[in-house]
Amino acid sequence: MVKDQQKVGWSKIELATRVAQDLEDGWFVNLGIGIPTLVADVIPEGREIILHSENGLLGLGPKPEPGQEDMDLVNAGKEPITLKPGGCFFSQSDSFAMIRGGHLDAAVLGAFQVSTEGDLASWKVPNDPLGRVGGAMDLTVGAKRIFLCMQHTSKGKPKIVEECTYPLTAPRCVDRIYTDLAVIYVTDEGLVVHELAPGVTFEYLQERTAAKLKIHATGLAQGDTAK
Amino acid sequence: MIQKRFETTAKAVADIQDGATLLVGGFGGSGLPSHLIAALVDQGAKNLTVVSNNIGAVSDGVAALISNNQVKKIICSFPVGPHADDLIARLQNGTIELEISPQGTLAERIRAGGAGIPAFFTPTAAHTELGEDKETRMYNGRLHVLEQAIIGDYAFIKGHRADRWGNLVYNKTQRNFNPVMATAAKITIAEVDEIVEVGELDPENIATPSVYVHRLVKLEPVREGRVLING
Numbered sequence: 001m002v003k004d005q006q007k008v009g010w011s012k013i014e015l016a017t018r019v020a021q022d023l024e025d026g027w028f029v030n031l032g033i034g035i036p037t038l039v040a041d042v043i044p045e046g047r048e049i050i051l052h053s054e055n056g057l058l059g060l061g062p063k064p065e066p067g068q069e070d071m072d073l074v075n076a077g078k079e080p081i082t083l084k085p086g087g088c089f090f091s092q093s094d095s096f097a098m099i100r101g102g103h104l105d106a107a108v109l110g111a112f113q114v115s116t117e118g119d120l121a122s123w124k125v126p127n128d129p130l131g132r133v134g135g136a137m138d139l140t141v142g143a144k145r146i147f148l149c150m151q152h153t154s155k156g157k158p159k160i161v162e163e164c165t166y167p168l169t170a171p172r173c174v175d176r177i178y179t180d181l182a183v184i185y186v187t188d189e190g191l192v193v194h195e196l197a198p199g200v201t202f203e204y205l206q207e208r209t210a211a212k213l214k215i216h217a218t219g220l221a222q223g224d225t226a227k
Numbered sequence: 228m229i230q231k232r233f234e235t236t237a238k239a240v241a242d243i244q245d246g247a248t249l250l251v252g253g254f255g256g257s258g259l260p261s262h263l264i265a266a267l268v269d270q271g272a273k274n275l276t277v278v279s280n281n282i283g284a285v286s287d288g289v290a291a292l293i294s295n296n297q298v299k300k301i302i303c304s305f306p307v308g309p310h311a312d313d314l315i316a317r318l319q320n321g322t323i324e325l326e327i328s329p330q331g332t333l334a335e336r337i338r339a340g341g342a343g344i345p346a347f348f349t350p351t352a353a354h355t356e357l358g359e360d361k362e363t364r365m366y367n368g369r370l371h372v373l374e375q376a377i378i379g380d381y382a383f384i385k386g387h388r389a390d391r392w393g394n395l396v397y398n399k400t401q402r403n404f405n406p407v408m409a410t411a412a413k414i415t416i417a418e419v420d421e422i423v424e425v426g427e428l429d430p431e432n433i434a435t436p437s438v439y440v441h442r443l444v445k446l447e448p449v450r451e452g453r454v455l456i457n458g
Binding site: 053054055056057070071072073074078083089090091092093095096097099100124129130131132133134135136137138141142167168169170171 | 254255256257258280304305306307311314315318319325327328329330331332334335337338349350351352353354355356357397398399400401402403404405406407434
């Protein structure tokens with residue numbers, strides 16, 4: 001465990017903004033609970049990305065203005081949202097037919113642990129009598145790409161590990177990991193770092209990661225404070 | 228003349244027996260048939276199997292049935308929330324059984340139940356704890372698990388507007404589990420904001436056809452400032 005000397009890296013909203021930069025025009029993208037829901041507020045201007053919410057809507061928009069909240073218009077985290085023009089509603093079985101049937105270009109999800117092989121653990125901590133799977137297991141088998149959007153560590157402990165010790169959501173499903181410290185791709189050659197957040201060095205990142213990281217062949221980009 | 232309307236939620240739930248299987252619509256507080264749940268707390272049927280995505284709040288969710296010791300088994304995808312303490316206590320003393328089903332699998336098990344399909348293979352939960360002890364088969368080089376359909380004795384659902392026959396339209400994401408659960412119960416009871424005459428609903432907008440709805444109760448519109456339910 002390493003104690004943070006000073007605050008480096010991206011804030012939650014900057015992290016969401018960094019993920020949004022990599023969502024392509026025309027994609028259908030599911031947003032999971034937690035930091036991923038912030039992505040809806042920071043979609044780059046002029047880019048048409050149709051956001052899917054598992055509870056049954058396409059065309060999810062940003063948070064409503066204070067006072068404009070509608071309890072019947074909510075996201076996967078049960079938080080009030082807005083509907084964009086062209087958006088629509090459908091039932092839970094249709095929503096998961098879209099997910100499982102491979103119709104979504106990407107899902108942006110949170111995680112407890114992710115392994116070198118791209119195994120994901122995100123629904124249950126050991127010895128929890130409950131567990132909270134929601135749509136995570138359907139998304140990880142169905143969406144074309146799985147992007148994680150998460151804090152790099154939890155209470156100082158690395159979340160990126162050689163092997164997951166928490167119960168799996170799905171094996172070998174993660175494509176990219178976006179954290180407050182870096183952008184990392186899961187590849188056949190292992191975990192490859194593409195970009196470091198502001199103030200983060202490769203050594204600093206590796207110290208907070210319980211799996212071996214590699215540097216992208218063309219070198220490392222040093223991220224700006226995401227705008 | 229077809230008349231599915233019940234004057235009160237109490238009358239609509241009066242015949243629910245101990246041991247019944249109950250499907251409860253809603254996703255968090257949105258589309259939650261909270262008045263029917265409250266009526267069933269008063270009615271007191273016990274040893275229920277409840278199928279619901281969330282457990283909601285003691286004030287107006289499935290958690291109220293759990294806290295009132297009416298539930299022997301709960302099937303859901305996300306049993307976590309601010310009112311999960313009573314569920315955890317009953318799990319620990321062995322008086323309740325929890326079956327976690329991935330959300331899409333849960334929806335499809337209910338859809339299958341309503342559509343006359345007894346079981347199906349899905350890739351969801353393969354190679355995980357939730358796929359253990361289930362029959363598996365390889366399709367297209369990928370492991371799939373066999374999941375069983377769910378059929379309820381009763382379904383509690385929430386709609387926005389109904390006509391006298393029981394055709395339903397929903398309001399925004401209130402739809403969620405309600406249309407699929409409506410198909411999968413012997414008796415589906417809908418609480419709605421408004422009941423109109425046959426022919427007044429736009430046929431293109433009817434999300435639940437009347438064939439699936441057996442009882443209707445009209446409620447007063449939701450009060451301003453109602454507590455938002457998480458979980």
